[in-house]
Structures are given as structure tokens and as C-alpha cells.
């Protein structure tokens with residue numbers, strides 16, 4: 326029996342800063358960002374949006390577009406690294422919000438949980454849901470990936486920012502893509518990119534500093550969470566290549582592939598923290614797994630790095646990139662990083678491109694190289710199903726992204742510093758964060774949302 330993705334919906338932040346505007350303000354050569362990293366726009370949340378809002382919007386669209394009854398949904402598994410609470414998962418918020426639309430108790434039968442492992446949490450949630458459907462073929466599961474990729478101002482991550490969510494229906498006999506039950510993994514406990522609980526010396530609620538009884542003995546030291554990661558960009562790239570390479574060759578061994586594994590894939594969809602990450606990082610695998618390997622393993626470390634660089638600039642590799650990797654990139658160029666959603670947005674981008682070009686990819690195999698910092702890679706493959714073109718057309722991906730509203734640099738900074746008090750764009754047919762409770766002692770920090778028509 327086949328299991329896989331039956332339907333996809335998305336909600337991406339509707340505001341963007343052109344990368345050229347950021348490049349100018351930061352005195353970076355625009356060509357480095359546009360031609361070197363493939364960036365064109367970075368999307369940013371409005372004042373009324375957080376990760377719950379994006380997830381709820383994508384989920385609402387998925388339910389409405391596919392016209393299904395809440396009773397049909399057995400679970401909502403969320404992949405995120407932008408949780409708004411250390412105990413209450415985004416999945417719990419989503420159930421509450423869906424009940425606001427569909428009636429109290431309408432989702433009470435539904436299992437909900439969040440999975441966190443940086444950018445690979447959505448793939449973990451999907452793998453879990455695929456297993457569930459394999460055991461319960463008459464049941465349907467939903468995977469939601471939702472994140473806000475926010476980096477410190479003037480950091481090297483700043484130009485890769487983005488925000489949004491995807492919601493995917495996981496079923497037996499899926500319409501879009503069947504995912505095979507072979508998975509290869511590579512994991513290592515490292516600090517390439519992480520969001521630690523920070524220690525600060527004062528804490529304020531509503532502008533009032535107060536002593537927290539738990540930490541009083543530590544001179545008012547208390548721990549807080551911060552949205553922006555601690556990271557080392559070049560080291561994170563090294564972890565990315567090491568993990569994906571190891572998982573790739575484990576997958577090849579698992580499948581007992583003779584010859585080059587990547588040649589059997591129509592497209593390769595990788596985690597894209599920015600559009601050209603896949604093409605920049607895959608060159609080593611391209612060289613190692615070529616029919617006639619371009620690396621012997623006997624090179625010195627310097628020779629090895631130089632050879633990979635040379636391969637990455639070769640005509641053969643450029644052709645390979647155009648054939649296998651390019652289709653997943655355009656959405657990323659227009660959105661930025663979606664963390665857990667990036668790999669699925671890459672799939673949607675590729676399918677939308679094929680639908681537009683009239684290329685029939687039914688029954689073709691797609692290879693996936695997922696990555697999450699911390700660090701873990703999973704490699705798996707899927708076979709495109711008959712309903713892919715209809716689903717890709719119905720998603721209106723690039724038409725939607727075209728409607729994004731440009732903001733200026735000053736507005737960007739205000740949004741980033743949380744100094745912007747009112748919405749830049751009035752919400753319509755979507756969820757908004759209405760307020761965060763500040764008064765009632767038993768509810769401090771509770772978030773309330775409403776659907777705006």
C-alpha cells in the first residue's frame with residue numbers, strides 16, 4: 326500500500342524586503358546575495374502574526390480547499406522551532422483555533438503534538454504520520470510546518486530570513502507523492518545553530534521588574550527564550566554537508582543502488598535555508614557518486630576542498646543543477662528560510678514549475694535530503710502520483726507570492742525590533758493574534774487569536 330502526501334496548502338508572510346534594499350543598507354554587494362546565494366526577497370511577519378497564525382492559516386486552507394470533515398482527521402503533528410510556549414504546543418493552539426471555526430469539541434478526537442529538531446522537525450512529523458497511516462490506512466493525518474526564521478540585525482543570517490507555514494494531508498493512496506518506507510539517517514550532537522534559553526539579570530513583565538522566587542538565590546537571574554539563533558554560518562554549512570553526505574550514502578547502501586543514486590532521481594529536494602544552499606552543498610556528493618568518481622579520497626584536505634570547488638564550477642555540474650536541483654529553488658528565492666517548511670516548499674516549487682512547463686513527472690522518483698541543525702539529516706525518496714499537476718496548479722504558489730507587499734528598510738527595522746505597533750497590511754480571511762494576556766495571574770502569557778473575515 327502507498328502512503329504519502331495527498332494535499333498541500335501554505336501561508337507565507339505577505340510582507341517582504343527586497344534583498345537589494347538590504348544589501349544597500351548593509352553595504353553588501355547585491356550580486357553576492359542574488360547571484361551567489363540566490364536571494365531575491367525576504368518575507369517578514371506583520372505585527373498580528375506569529376508561528377501559530379501561519380500554521381492556523383495553512384491548516385484552515387487545507388481543510389477548506391479539500392472540503393473535509395474534522396471527524397476524518399486523526400492527528401495534527403506540527404514541526405516547528407518557533408514554539409510560543411515551553412509546555413503548550415502549537416498543535417494545542419491549532420486544535421483550539423480550528424474549534425473556533427468548526428464548533429466546540431469538533432477536534433477533540435484528534436491527537437496533536439509538536440516535534441522539534443531545528444529544520445528537520447517537519448520531516449520527523451511526516452515520517453511519524455506516514456507510519457501511523459501505514460498501520461491505520463483508513464485514517465488521515467495532517468502535518469503542519471510553521472516557523473519564523475528571524476536572525477540578528479547585521480548578522481550573516483539576516484539576508485536569509487523568511488516566515489510561513491505549510492499544511493499537508495498524509496493518507497493512503499495519496500494524490501501527490503507516495504513516500505517509500507526506506508529512510509537513512511545521520512545524526513551528531515553539535516552546536517552549529519541553536520536557540521538556547523538565555524540567562525539575563527533582570528526580567529520585566531509589563532515594564533515592571535520583579536524578583537522571581539525561583540531564581541532569587543541567583544541574584545534575580547532568570548532564563549528567557551530569544552527568537553534569534555546562536556549560530557556559526559560556515560560551520561553550519563560543514564555540518565550540513567557532512568550529515569547529508571553520510572545519510573545519502575547510507576541510503577544508497579540501503580537501496581543497494583548500483584551506479585549513481587542521484588541519476589535515478591528526476592529532482593533532488595534539499596533543505597534550503599536560502600535558494601542556492603542545495604546546489605552549493607551537493608557538489609561533493611555529485612563528485613563522489615559520479616559513474617567515474619571525481620574524488621579518490623586520497624587527496625589532502627586542501628586538495629579535496631579545491632577539487633570540490635572546481636567540480637561545483639564545472640559545466641557538467643551546472644547542467645546537473647539545472648536538471649535536478651533548480652526546480653526547487655524559485656520559491657525559496659522569493660520567500661527566504663521557512664526552517665521546517667523549506668523542504669516541502671521546495672517540493673511545491675518543483676511541482677509548480679513542472680506544471681507550468683508542461684513536463685509530466687507522474688511516476689518519476691524524487692530524492693529528498695533533509696537537514697536540521699544540531700544536527701541530523703534524513704534521506705528518503707518518493708514517487709510522484711497522478712494528481713500532482715492538479716494539486717500544483719490549485720496551489721497558485723507563484724501567483725500568491727507575486728502579491729507580496731514590499732516594505733522599506735525603516736519599516737523592516739521597526740518590525741524586527743518589535744517597535745511597529747499597528748498592522749502594515751490589514752488582515753483579510755485569516756487568523757490574527759488578538760492579544761497576549763498580561764493581567765489575569767492564572768493566564769499570564771496566554772495567546773488569543775481570532776479569525777478576521
Ligand SMILES: CC(=O)CC(=O)SCCNC(=O)CCNC(=O)[C@H](O)C(C)(C)COP(=O)(O)OP(=O)(O)OC[C@H]1O[C@@H](n2cnc3c(N)ncnc32)[C@H](O)[C@@H]1OP(=O)(O)O
Pocket residue numbers: 354356357358360361362444481482485518556557558559561562565596597598599602605662664696697698
Ligand atoms: C539554519 C538552517 O536552516 C539550517 C541549515 O541549513 S544550517 C546551514 C546553513 N546555515 C545558515 O543558513 C545559517 C545562517 N546563514 C549564514 O550564516 C550565511 O548566510 C551563510 C553561511 C549561509 C552564507 O555565508 P556568507 O558568508 O554570506 O556567504 P559565502 O559562504 O561566502 O557565500 C557567498 C557566495 O556568493 C558568491 N559571491 C560573492 N560575491 C559574488 C558576486 N559579486 N557575484 C556572484 N557571486 C558572488 C561566492 O562566490 C559564494 O558562492 P560559492 O561559494 O558558491 O562560490
